[in-house]
Amino acid sequence: xxxxxxxxxxxxxxxxxxxxxxxxxxxxxxxxEIFGFLGANGAGKTTAMxxxxxxxxxxxxxxxxxxxxxxxxxxxxxxxxGYMSQKFSLYEDLTITENIRFYxxxxxxxxxxxxxxxxxxxKQLHLEGxxxxxxxxxxxxxxxxxxxxxxxxxxxxxxxxxxxxGGVDPVARREFWGxxxxxxxxxxxxxxxxxxxxxAEYCNRVSVMVDGRIDALDSPANLMRxxxxxxxxxxxxxxxxxxxxxxx
Amino acid sequence: xxxxxxFVKKEWxxxxxxxxxxxxxxxxxxxxxxxxxxxxxxxVKNSNIAIFDQSKDEATTTISDxxxxxxxxxxxxxxxxxxxxxxxxxxxxxxxxxxxxxxxRYDLLHSNHAQIQLIADASDPNTANTLxxxxxxxxxxxxxxxxxxxxxxxxxxxxxRMLYNPELKGAYSFVPGVxxxxxxxxxxxxTSIAIVKEKEMGTMEVILVSPLKPFRIIIAKTVPYxxxxxxxxxxxxxxxxxxxxxxxxxxxxxxxxxxxxFTITSLSIGILISNSAKTQQTAMFTSLMSLFLPTLLFSGxxxxxxxxxxxxQIISNIVPSKWYYIIIKNIMIKGLGFESVWRETMILVAMxxxxxxxxxxxxxxxxA
Amino acid sequence: xxxxxxxxxxxxxxxxRDPGIIRILFIMPMIQLLILxxxxxxxxxxxxxGVVDQDHSQYSRLLVNKIISxxxxxxxxxxxxxxxxxxxxxxDKTDLILEIxxxxxxxxxxxxxxxxxxxxxAINGVKAGLGGAYIQQIIQGYNQDVRMQWIQAPKFDxxxxxxxxxxxxxxxxxxxxxxxxxxxxxxxxxxxxxSFAANNIVREKEMGTIEQINVxxxxxxxxxxxxxxxxWMLAISVMTIGLIIARFVYGIVPxxxxxxxxxxxxxxxxxxxxxxxxxxxxxQTQQQSMLVSFFVTMIFNLMSGLYTPIESMxxxxxxxxxxxxxxxxxxxxxxxxxxxxxxxxxRFQIFAILGFALFFNGWAILNYRxxxx
Numbered sequence: 001x002x003x004x005x006x007x008x009x010x011x012x013x014x015x016x017x018x019x020x021x022x023x024x025x026x027x028x029x030x031x032x033e034i035f036g037f038l039g040a041n042g043a044g045k046t047t048a049m050x051x052x053x054x055x056x057x058x059x060x061x062x063x064x065x066x067x068x069x070x071x072x073x074x075x076x077x078x079x080x081x082g083y084m085s086q087k088f089s090l091y092e093d094l095t096i097t098e099n100i101r102f103y104x105x106x107x108x109x110x111x112x113x114x115x116x117x118x119x120x121x122x123k124q125l126h127l128e129g130x131x132x133x134x135x136x137x138x139x140x141x142x143x144x145x146x147x148x149x150x151x152x153x154x155x156x157x158x159x160x161x162x163x164x165x166g167g168v169d170p171v172a173r174r175e176f177w178g179x180x181x182x183x184x185x186x187x188x189x190x191x192x193x194x195x196x197x198x199x200a201e202y203c204n205r206v207s208v209m210v211d212g213r214i215d216a217l218d219s220p221a222n223l224m225r226x227x228x229x230x231x232x233x234x235x236x237x238x239x240x241x242x243x244x245x246x247x248x
Numbered sequence: 249x250x251x252x253x254x255f256v257k258k259e260w261x262x263x264x265x266x267x268x269x270x271x272x273x274x275x276x277x278x279x280x281x282x283x284x285x286x287x288x289x290x291x292v293k294n295s296n297i298a299i300f301d302q303s304k305d306e307a308t309t310t311i312s313d314x315x316x317x318x319x320x321x322x323x324x325x326x327x328x329x330x331x332x333x334x335x336x337x338x339x340x341x342x343x344x345x346x347x348x349x350x351x352x353r354y355d356l357l358h359s360n361h362a363q364i365q366l367i368a369d370a371s372d373p374n375t376a377n378t379l380x381x382x383x384x385x386x387x388x389x390x391x392x393x394x395x396x397x398x399x400x401x402x403x404x405x406x407x408x409r410m411l412y413n414p415e416l417k418g419a420y421s422f423v424p425g426v427x428x429x430x431x432x433x434x435x436x437x438x439t440s441i442a443i444v445k446e447k448e449m450g451t452m453e454v455i456l457v458s459p460l461k462p463f464r465i466i467i468a469k470t471v472p473y474x475x476x477x478x479x480x481x482x483x484x485x486x487x488x489x490x491x492x493x494x495x496x497x498x499x500x501x502x503x504x505x506x507x508x509x510f511t512i513t514s515l516s517i518g519i520l521i522s523n524s525a526k527t528q529q530t531a532m533f534t535s536l537m538s539l540f541l542p543t544l545l546f547s548g549x550x551x552x553x554x555x556x557x558x559x560x561q562i563i564s565n566i567v568p569s570k571w572y573y574i575i576i577k578n579i580m581i582k583g584l585g586f587e588s589v590w591r592e593t594m595i596l597v598a599m600x601x602x603x604x605x606x607x608x609x610x611x612x613x614x615x616a
Numbered sequence: 617x618x619x620x621x622x623x624x625x626x627x628x629x630x631x632x633r634d635p636g637i638i639r640i641l642f643i644m645p646m647i648q649l650l651i652l653x654x655x656x657x658x659x660x661x662x663x664x665x666g667v668v669d670q671d672h673s674q675y676s677r678l679l680v681n682k683i684i685s686x687x688x689x690x691x692x693x694x695x696x697x698x699x700x701x702x703x704x705x706x707x708d709k710t711d712l713i714l715e716i717x718x719x720x721x722x723x724x725x726x727x728x729x730x731x732x733x734x735x736x737x738a739i740n741g742v743k744a745g746l747g748g749a750y751i752q753q754i755i756q757g758y759n760q761d762v763r764m765q766w767i768q769a770p771k772f773d774x775x776x777x778x779x780x781x782x783x784x785x786x787x788x789x790x791x792x793x794x795x796x797x798x799x800x801x802x803x804x805x806x807x808x809x810x811s812f813a814a815n816n817i818v819r820e821k822e823m824g825t826i827e828q829i830n831v832x833x834x835x836x837x838x839x840x841x842x843x844x845x846x847x848w849m850l851a852i853s854v855m856t857i858g859l860i861i862a863r864f865v866y867g868i869v870p871x872x873x874x875x876x877x878x879x880x881x882x883x884x885x886x887x888x889x890x891x892x893x894x895x896x897x898x899x900q901t902q903q904q905s906m907l908v909s910f911f912v913t914m915i916f917n918l919m920s921g922l923y924t925p926i927e928s929m930x931x932x933x934x935x936x937x938x939x940x941x942x943x944x945x946x947x948x949x950x951x952x953x954x955x956x957x958x959x960x961x962x963r964f965q966i967f968a969i970l971g972f973a974l975f976f977n978g979w980a981i982l983n984y985r986x987x988x989x
Contacts, residue, residue, distance in 0.1 A: 094633075101625075356778065410738035414738065
């Protein structure tokens with residue numbers, strides 16, 4: 001059964017002067033998948049993701065997100081995606097509720113929906129009673145979960161997560177992935193970049209970028225089998241040994 | 249000492265790498281001195297005037313021509329009624345109107361007496377006064393010419409000599425003033441922002457933990473700005489002499505030494521501000537608000553301090569630019585030596601010490 | 617439009633949560649507006665006079681008295697020699713020296729003519745010019761007095777004389793405050809408005825929240841408007857408080873209407889804030905945006921005609937002021953407050969400032985990129 005493809009990329013390339021950050025990558029992401037976009041720092045993951053989100057103009061190649069072209073239809077793309085940046089960009093000087101209200105509002109939710117969503121989110125995150133707390137007072141793990149929930153407040157088709165678990169302790173990371181699973185079960189496609197290889201095992205499929213190219217694309221199980229590796233860590237080391245670039 | 253230098257080097261690299269900011273820091277003062285040196289002046293010239301001539305005879309025409317030819321006036325309009333005059337004033341087109349009554353020449357020759365009315369827009373009293381004076385003297389000259397320049401008995405002649413600035417050029421009082429303003433602002437503001445940036449970024453803690461005494465670190469932060477400021481001073485002085493024709497009459501060495509002192513004073517203010525500001529935004533605004541207008545107004549180059557109410561005159565004493573302005577004027581334009589400025593210098597030294605002292609004290613309390 | 621509403625709510629909340637802002641935005645300008653106009657007085661009066669009287673005659677003393685009683689001069693130094701008198705000028709004790717040479721009275725009587733010497737500290741050209749003019753006027757008046765005393769009237773040939781009658785309109789009390797207060801208010805509002813606006817977008821850039829905005833469906837113009845409107849409201853409030861202070865503390869009431877002022881001010885603020893936002897789109901760090909907006913505002917302020925007349929500037933500088941929005945506002949403030957100019961009278965300035973508003977904001981919207989590369 002052919003599953004609907006929500007992200008397609010064909011020979012997608014990004015050059016900065018002489019430097020090729022992303023080199024003719026090809027991949028598809030199916031609806032409802034949890035797709036991991038792995039690679040070392042500097043491999044080109046973030047650059048590729050920004051092109052898909054409409055934040056960066058590709059140099060060449062084709063890509064579509066939610067059926068829309070990344071060159072000409074970025075505004076439609078943006079209506080259909082959610083995004084969570086590395087910095088968890090919530091407004092530190094606004095309260096939890098105010099942040100929810102704002103983002104829900106600009107994505108077009110009606111006032112009643114906003115109210116519903118707010119109480120739902122607070123309940124899900126066990127933050128009832130904290131409506132008036134400023135985000136800056138929250139511990140890192142909570143900010144992360146809140147940022148994710150807000151990123152999907154408008155139930156987008158796809159949500160892009162850029163290194164969402166940086167600096168967070170393992171327990172909080174596990175809870176976080178729990179939220180991701182719940183979203184995926186609701187039909188939201190998850191596109192996540194990370195350099196934590198153990199998280200790769202939580203994904204349906206992963207791709208591994210090395211020096212701007214995709215060197216591997218398959219389910220974690222298959223990759224581990226192909227590379228005779230006991231963990232994704234080993235798979236990665238195997239592939240990365242060939243890498244020339246380091247550092248973002 | 250070696251550690252200190254290492255920190256200074258790091259701070260210098262910060263500034264050096266941020267090319268845009270460096271560019272602005274060096275070029276902006278230059279642009280400003282040129283702009284202000286040429287454009288800012290209290291001199292009155294080319295003032296727009298209108299003439300309401302109800303006689304249109306030989307006398308009025310002669311006087312009108314004399315006035316229009318003078319470099320102080322720019323005849324823009326001939327008006328034909330008092331209403332016209334009001335309207336033209338309201339439209340902001342003229343600063344003064346000259347009214348000749350009917351039969352001017354006739355009255356002058358036959359009754360030996362005629363009147364000219366000068367109506368000045370006194371929104372700016374000085375300009376109004378100056379224009380009235382100029383016009384009066386032109387009219388006076390005409391009157392003298394009628395009298396065939398006959399010598400009156402018992403004449404007192406007055407010889408007036410303009411010292412230091414014979415051509416009454418505006419730049420002579422403005423250039424030192426702008427120097428004081430720009431140096432103070434760049435040093436104080438940039439230093440305070442730079443220090444607070446470290447606080448905001450969170451890297452301050454790392455530094456505080458290092459073996460170098462915290463206050464030395466702060467000083468290390470200011471050293472690069474001191475260097476940039478010295479560069480600014482030199483370029484400003486070069487511009488003054490070669491582009492603006494404001495010569496340096498006194499000792500160049502003394503001028504540089506005093507300017508360096510003033511720069512240090514400004515840097516100390518920057519440090520003090522950075523102590524209490526939590527964000528870069530606050531640092532900038534505090535510098536702007538507490539320094540720009542007060543320096544502009546109280547340093548004495550725009551507004552005479554002796555005109556101010558006594559309370560404000562006292563306040564002007566705590567504005568360092570006031571003292572620096574006096575020092576530069578005395579050295580650069582009057583050509584005086586240290587004996588004339590040692591009092592002001594001591595005051596600046598005292599201010600700097602006080603500022604640094606307060607900063608050190610407050611700093612210690614914070615850490616404890 | 618709903619999007620805009622949400623943007624505005626967020627902006628306003630952020631602005632008022634910042635503790636320093638109320639202080640900076642409202643209190644500091646108010647303090648400045650209360651103190652500074654007291655300082656801003658150009659009028660030349662209280663000129664410090666030094667006298668070197670080597671004649672010590674009755675007439676030399678009469679002259680000095682007449683000069684002092686004119687009210688323009690204050691006697692601050694009385695030295696025996698010119699050299700000593702010069703010292704007083706050097707030390708800024710006096711602005712002007714009058715030297716009455718020895719045998720002044722005798723020469724005037726015997727030789728029919730005597731000369732006085734005046735040396736003026738000409739660093740401040742206007743002060744020197746007016747100071748010199750005033751003292752010469754007084755000396756001439758004194759000369760007439762002396763003549764009247766010593767000569768019987770009929771012996772005088774009647775000479776044609778021209779009377780110069782001068783009147784001062786619009787500020788009969790020659791009050792500098794009326795001139796400066798509106799100007800200082802404009803300057804404060806300008807500095808605050810543009811600096812805050814300039815800083816704001818850069819701050820979001822530095823904090824990273826701007827990426828979240830870029831990835832959302834918010835349109836560019838909505839984003840810019842969302843920044844513009846809250847600051848506009850703040851700036852108008854500051855201006856209103858300023859006008860209230862002008863009225864109740866300084867007694868300055870506009871001869872024209874407040875409505876005219878507000879119409880112009882509203883458009884002016886859009887222009888100035890637009891400039892700030894524009895600078896913001898180019899800056900990479902807060903330091904840069906603050907520095908640039910500070911310098912730009914300083915240039916605009918000093919070259920606006922507030923402190924020095926535009927007509928006195930060289931032609932090329934006058935052209936620059938035509939591109940300076942602040943100079944238009946200063947002009948309009950003075951015209952409306954002091955001369956009662958109406959909307960019709962200032963229509964040219966309104967068009968100009970409308971042009972600036974469209975230009976700066978348009979450029980800012982164009983320059984702001986949600987997508988780089």
